[in-house]
Amino acid sequence: MIKLKSITLALSLLSCFFIGSIQAQDNPQPPELSFAFEVLVEVADPTVVGLLPNGTRRIVDILGGSFEGPGIQGRVVPGGADWQIIREDGFTDIDARYTLETDSGDLIYVSNVGIRHAPPDVISRLNAGEVVDQSQIYFRAIPKFETSAPELEWLMKSIFVATGERYPNGVVIRFWRVH
């Protein structure tokens, strides 16, 4: 048994040597997140499609809004929506798709897919249209952007994450670039 352990140890030391300095840091450097822009989305009352095997499908139409960040600003083009599934376990699957138009007329297609969850009482108050403490809600997503504007191509060359906050008549989404 001891022999086996020492062989294992020798092997793991050997593999450390082969892998070099890149392996197994105790505290790896996390990626940095830098603020890209925030979107204020005005939304309609949800259309409830009904109960499906994976939860309740509801569609929240996007009526408009605005967005702004360093070097970028504009409006939310009316006509997008968030196709949500409210799952039995209290999670909401978020699948929002909409278009942004910058002040200079460039269009950005946004697809933002993620999750939202909170303690049951917070969720029921949120669904009842009340203002709730946003720190109790986990509302995070992964956005993908598409644009043909050359000055906005950075939107298609990085990973971004999104944080969201839900208010009775709107949603605040902040996009962060991963560095």
Place this chain on the structure above:
Amino acid sequence: MVWSFAFGVSTKKQEELQIQIDELVIIKKERTIMSDEKKSALSFNRRDMLLGAAGLTLAAGAVKAQQVSPPLAPQIPFNYPETEFVYEAIVDIEPGLDLGKGPLGQRAMVPITGGTFEGPNIRGTVLAGGADRQLVREDGVRLLDALYELQTDDGVIFTVRNQVISSPQPGQPRFSFIQITAPEEYGWLNQSIHVGTLDSLRPEREAVLVRVFRLV
């Protein structure tokens, strides 16, 4: 300033974030001047919504553009997302197969043959049988889309999908977003959005190093 910083943000990071915010506030001030002149419909909508968020009721018609454009809405605190290390995986791979050029660009497939992973609350092996499908876009950016299984030391298997954007410039760091689907025993992995880093371990080992961070 009303920005609230979450716990655990390093001083350096805070300074960097502060610089970003200062830039933002300057832009906001510039815009305020602009919107005073133009009565921008943009700020109008913003204020209307933020007042709603604060639980106030106000007839939309009564809002005057001059009152608009609070510097980033004091009603909504600016919460910074943070990340938390989950695990790192050494994923053994075989040389990639060239799949030729498809309608969207050059394609490749890299088989995943094994490996190990370890983090503060989790460790185990990478199961053979997964693969990474790659697409080189017209602009030279390489998109990786890896799908594979990890098995913990206590026998639980979960599925990882790792989608990476890889810059055509050599030496650039590579980041990804990672979807994890785990059974109940590791249900906490289902409750967050994850991002990752990707590094090659060549030439020492035909493998990549994937570090996974939870978006807090």
